[in-house]
Amino acid sequence: MAKVVVMGGGVSGHTAATFAKKWLGDEHEVIVVTPNSQWNWIPSNIWVGVGQMKKEDVVFPLAPVYEKAGIVYKQAKAVSIHPEGKEDSDTPYITIEYTGQGKQGQTEEVEYDYLINATGPKLNFDATPGLGDGNGQLGPHTVSVCTADHAVHANNELQQILEKAKTEKLKVLVGTGHGMCTCQGAAFEYIFNIDHEARKAGVRDNLEIKWISNESFMGDFGIGGLHLKRGGYAASSKLFAESLFVERGVDWLIGAHVSKVEEGKAHYELLDGSEGVEEFDFAMLIPPFAGVGLKAYAKDGSDITDELFAPNGFMKVDADYTQKPYEEWKASDWPRTYQTPKYENIFACGIAFAPPHSISKPMKSPKGTPIFPTPPRTGMPAGIIGKAVAHSVCDLIKEGSSAHLHEASMAEMGAACVASAGKGLTDGQAAALTVYPVVPDFEKYPGIGRDLDYTFGEIGLAGHWIKHILHHMFIYKAKLNPGWTLIPE
Ligand SMILES: Cc1cc2nc3c(=O)[nH]c(=O)nc-3n(C[C@H](O)[C@H](O)[C@H](O)COP(=O)(O)OP(=O)(O)OC[C@H]3O[C@@H](n4cnc5c(N)ncnc54)[C@H](O)[C@@H]3O)c2cc1C
Numbered sequence: 001m002a003k004v005v006v007m008g009g010g011v012s013g014h015t016a017a018t019f020a021k022k023w024l025g026d027e028h029e030v031i032v033v034t035p036n037s038q039w040n041w042i043p044s045n046i047w048v049g050v051g052q053m054k055k056e057d058v059v060f061p062l063a064p065v066y067e068k069a070g071i072v073y074k075q076a077k078a079v080s081i082h083p084e085g086k087e088d089s090d091t092p093y094i095t096i097e098y099t100g101q102g103k104q105g106q107t108e109e110v111e112y113d114y115l116i117n118a119t120g121p122k123l124n125f126d127a128t129p130g131l132g133d134g135n136g137q138l139g140p141h142t143v144s145v146c147t148a149d150h151a152v153h154a155n156n157e158l159q160q161i162l163e164k165a166k167t168e169k170l171k172v173l174v175g176t177g178h179g180m181c182t183c184q185g186a187a188f189e190y191i192f193n194i195d196h197e198a199r200k201a202g203v204r205d206n207l208e209i210k211w212i213s214n215e216s217f218m219g220d221f222g223i224g225g226l227h228l229k230r231g232g233y234a235a236s237s238k239l240f241a242e243s244l245f246v247e248r249g250v251d252w253l254i255g256a257h258v259s260k261v262e263e264g265k266a267h268y269e270l271l272d273g274s275e276g277v278e279e280f281d282f283a284m285l286i287p288p289f290a291g292v293g294l295k296a297y298a299k300d301g302s303d304i305t306d307e308l309f310a311p312n313g314f315m316k317v318d319a320d321y322t323q324k325p326y327e328e329w330k331a332s333d334w335p336r337t338y339q340t341p342k343y344e345n346i347f348a349c350g351i352a353f354a355p356p357h358s359i360s361k362p363m364k365s366p367k368g369t370p371i372f373p374t375p376p377r378t379g380m381p382a383g384i385i386g387k388a389v390a391h392s393v394c395d396l397i398k399e400g401s402s403a404h405l406h407e408a409s410m411a412e413m414g415a416a417c418v419a420s421a422g423k424g425l426t427d428g429q430a431a432a433l434t435v436y437p438v439v440p441d442f443e444k445y446p447g448i449g450r451d452l453d454y455t456f457g458e459i460g461l462a463g464h465w466i467k468h469i470l471h472h473m474f475i476y477k478a479k480l481n482p483g484w485t486l487i488p489e
Pocket of ligand 1: 007008009010011012013033034035036042043044045046076077078079118119120121145146147183185186292349350351352377378379380382417418419
């Protein structure tokens with residue numbers, strides 16, 4: 001019997017674990033180690049953050065789902081990886097620390113034959129003074145929608161702002177809280193949902209709503225922007241994004257590294273080197289992401305964390321990590337199998353793998369501060385990569401080490417993204433975008449790096465309905481309800 005251990009039960013890890021169990025059956029064991037008792041459909045946190053959904057609508061308990069699937073569930077966080085075992089045993093294992101199941105704080109060693117790292121991001125609030133509380137958590141001055149609990153808190157604060165805006169002029173600031181953030185899409189959705197709610201509440205005229213972002217141009221979205229086919233012509237995402245902001249009366253400040261946050265103030269440095277302060281009454285600033293801080297040790301106990309992980313804490317896989325200038329970046333730099341180079345039985349998927357470099361062009365201020373988006377790994381790629389990795393692991397178990405590994409390069413993969421711009425059955429709106437490939441391939445598609453036949457975008461009510469239907473479909477799938485495998489990632 002082989003043991004597959006999946007660290008992280010989010011979008012990518014849950015996909016990997018559930019498919020691995022389905023394909024391996026009872027002959028082999030699949031174990032999920034994840035610190036939360038509940039699964040969260042993170043994209044719908046946006047709607048929790050404006051009071052249009054409750055926390056219960058976007059989460060469900062993991063234990064019954066894993067019990068139904070026959071997956072061993074350990075509510076714990078992984079702490080360290082020991083790929084060569086220890087002095088008296090060659091069996092690789094991880095150490096975990098329980099966060100629930102009545103064993104909080106207890107540690108355990110969990111042996112594995114195959115290990116999948118799907119631990120997602122550490123929300124690195126403390127990278128910006130004042131954005132965090134100094135203990136790794138969200139600080140007191142801003143809100144976040146990155147977790148369901150954050151979104152509940154954000155909505156409580158927002159409702160007070162909407163109430164106060166009935167009688168006074170207030171300012172809302174939404175965007176990225178550091179020069180090296182990703183996930184601009186989530187902030188984009190949140191700012192337009194606030195605009196939508198403020199209009200519904202009749203207080204929009206009393207709210208100044210402003211966007212602050214590390215993108216060097218509007219519509220970069222961490223993928224270096226894109227060109228979209230719209231009604232027979234190609235429009236740049238810059239034009240697309242700027243139009244949406246102008247139509248809604250939302251001003252913007254871009255190329256910004258938020259360097260410090262204080263009560264009602266965000267200090268920033270811009271790409272041209274100038275500095276300034278944005279004042280606010282309410283701010284949602286996305287934190288930068290890092291790896292979750294797993295350590296790795298060799299058989300003799302020596303620290304080999306640097307061999308398995310990049311300095312940002314993400315796991316090194318089969319990418320080309322050679323440092324080279326932007327002009328020399330290639331689609332082939334991006335990983336295909338997500339297997340770690342040193343250990344054939346360790347893989348990383350979703351946000352947990354280390355990208356070879358950003359997708360957006362790297363930029364620095366004259367003072368040397370890097371200000372550009374780091375690469376997003378959104379839900380669809382995270383799910384597709386998780387499934388491909390599970391497939392490879394299952395084939396390795398069934399066919400042995402000569403099995404062909406499954407590939408899912410982000411430079412050969414399309415992604416669909418439906419960004420909400422306001423919730424409502426008849427007045428909702430969402431921008432539906434497809435991009436192919438996610439990482440541009442300028443050799444294959446000279447000029448814009450993408451295939452225009454498969455890269456398009458449109459905003460409207462239909463997009464909102466799609467987003468709402470996807471919410472129900474993905475939660476249905478994650479609960480492993482009948483026919484779940486038919487729903488694509
Ligand atoms: C507000 C918001 C809105 C978004 N909207 C969209 C959208 O509309 N469309 C879209 O495609 N994408 C969206 N995304 C991105 C999407 O949520 C991510 O791409 C996706 O969740 C990544 O999957 P993942 O499995 O890599 O990480 P996660 O889903 O974050 O899962 C990581 C898991 O690992 C667990 N973990 C952490 N530390 C450890 C540890 N030490 N040991 C074990 N487990 C650990 C975590 O608890 C979590 O369960 C959004 C993100 C945010 C924050």
